[in-house]
Structures are given as C-alpha cells and as structure tokens.
Amino acid sequence: MLMKVDNLKKEFKTGEVVTKVLHGLSFSIEEGEFVSIMGPSGSGKSTLMHILGMLDRASSGHYAFLGREVTTLNDNELASMRNEKIGFVFQSFNLLPRTTVLDNVKLPLTYSKNKKEISKRAKKILESVGLGHRLRYYTNQISGGEKQRVAIARALVNNPSVIFADEPTGNLDSKSGIQIMDILQKLNDSGNTIILVTHETFTAEYAKRIIKIKDGRIEEDEPVLNHRQALDGDMLK
Numbered sequence: 001m002l003m004k005v006d007n008l009k010k011e012f013k014t015g016e017v018v019t020k021v022l023h024g025l026s027f028s029i030e031e032g033e034f035v036s037i038m039g040p041s042g043s044g045k046s047t048l049m050h051i052l053g054m055l056d057r058a059s060s061g062h063y064a065f066l067g068r069e070v071t072t073l074n075d076n077e078l079a080s081m082r083n084e085k086i087g088f089v090f091q092s093f094n095l096l097p098r099t100t101v102l103d104n105v106k107l108p109l110t111y112s113k114n115k116k117e118i119s120k121r122a123k124k125i126l127e128s129v130g131l132g133h134r135l136r137y138y139t140n141q142i143s144g145g146e147k148q149r150v151a152i153a154r155a156l157v158n159n160p161s162v163i164f165a166d167e168p169t170g171n172l173d174s175k176s177g178i179q180i181m182d183i184l185q186k187l188n189d190s191g192n193t194i195i196l197v198t199h200e201t202f203t204a205e206y207a208k209r210i211i212k213i214k215d216g217r218i219e220e221d222e223p224v225l226n227h228r229q230a231l232d233g234d235m236l237k
C-alpha cells in the first residue's frame with residue numbers, strides 16, 4: 001500500500017473565519033495506480049493534493065505513506081520525505097525563469113555529488129519526454145507544452161514513488177494536452193504511480209480509477225472500465 005488516509009479533515013483559519021474544506025476522507029492508493037481526482041471548482045481537490053503531496057498538513061485524521069504515519073513527522077522529516085518520494089506537476093508549470101531547460105531538470109539533484117551523473121540523468125529524462133533538442137533553451141524560449149514536459153522531467157528526475165499532477169493540461173491547447181496525458185499514461189504503464197487532479201472527464205479517463213469529490217466529501221470512487229489509451233508514438237520508450 002502506497003497511501004492510506006483515514007477520516008482526513010482540513011480547515012483553514014483566517015483570523016476569525018474558519019473554512020472547513022475536507023470533511024473526513026478515507027481511501028487508499030496502491031503502488032502503480034493511476035487515479036484521477038475530479039470535482040467542481042472549490043470542492044477541495046488541490047487542498048487534498050497538497051496534503052497527500054506533503055506540501056500542507058491535515059487538520060485531523062491519519063495519513064500513512066509507505067506505512068509511515070505522516071501526521072507525526074516534523075517539518076524537516078516531511079520536507080525530506082517529500083523531496084525523495086514525490087514529484088509535482090502544476091497547471092502553471094512553475095519552472096525557474098532565466099534558466100535553461102537542462103538546469104531546471106537538474107535542480108532537484110543538486111544535493112547528489114557526481115556532477116556528470118546528474119547531467120547524464122537529466123538529459124536522459126529530457127530525451128524521454130521528447131526534449132533532447134531543447135536542453136540549452138531558456139524556459140521563456142519554449143512553448144507551453146514543452147514547458148509542461150520540462151516540468152514532468154523535473155518531477156521524474158529523483159525517481160519518486162508517486163507523481164502528482166494538478167490540472168497539468170489546464171493551460172495547454174488540446175494537442176499539447178493530449179501529449180502530456182500520453183506521457184503520464186506511458187509513465188504509469190512502466191510502473192509509476194500517478195495521481196491526477198482534473199475537472200475534465202476526457203482527461204480523467206486516462207486513469208484507471210476516478211475519485212469524485214464534492215464539497216469536501218467523496219461522492220464516488222470507481223474504476224474506469226475502458227480507460228483511454230495513449231496514442232502510439234515514440235515520445236517515451
């Protein structure tokens with residue numbers, strides 16, 4: 001079992017105002033799954049992803065990741081678990097400006113020692129997402145779809161246990177969006193666990209399971225019987 005949450009709740013306090021967002025979610029996710037989290041705007045999808053991705057903490061309830069209770073970790077333990085085990089892809093790419101494609105992907109590896117190995121690994125991963133010809137370009141010199149592929153490469157470079165993608169196709173035209181979904185699906189075919197947040201059914205159906213959230217509660221948790229297949233292509237081998 002990769003992740004298990006039990007009666008997970010989240011509320012935000014802003015001065016006197018308390019906003020209750022997640023009202024006690026319970027579910028588990030196995031290694032190798034591809035799960036879409038769907039729901040209307042404001043239903044708590046990103047909030048849930050931030051907690052599962054250890055960018056934020058639950059207000060109460062339990063969260064076990066690879067058998068370890070996350071809610072009892074201190075901030076340093078949480079950060080190192082996140083850096084080692086989790087890759088993120090966001091709607092707005094979140095790449096460093098004035099920095100090359102290659103350096104963006106090398107960034108999470110700067111704590112490892114061997115510089116040559118770092119470059120080799122970053123290049124190999126960029127090639128696998130079809131960007132071998134863009135290594136020296138700056139991030140303002142590439143298209144939106146290319147930016148998102150850089151973000152995927154950066155998410156992959158530490159070989160994480162799970163990749164979280166929050167609306168990764170939200171800022172892309174449909175062709176670039178399909179390329180991104182094909183990459184995510186091929187990554188899942190080769191064993192990676194993927195958790196995708198989306199509000200589009202078309203995108204969600206690349207996954208093998210859809211969890212629907214409404215007003216901070218699970219409304220439905222069902223397998224996708226005929227999940228969408230990636231197009232053939234040589235983007236990822």
Ligand SMILES: Nc1ncnc2c1ncn2[C@@H]1O[C@H](COP(=O)(O)OP(=O)(O)OP(=O)(O)O)[C@@H](O)[C@H]1O
Pocket residue numbers: 012013014019021039040041042043044045046047048199
């Ligand atoms: N830091 C915060 N402080 C107060 N309220 C917050 C905070 N973050 C999120 N919320 C509230 O929690 C609710 C859920 O937000 P969340 O971002 O999880 O929604 P979402 O399902 O991802 O929506 P979208 O599809 O628009 O991205 C919203 O009503 C939002 O205003």
Ligand SMILES: [Mg+2]
Pocket residue numbers: 045046047166
């Ligand atoms: Mg969101």
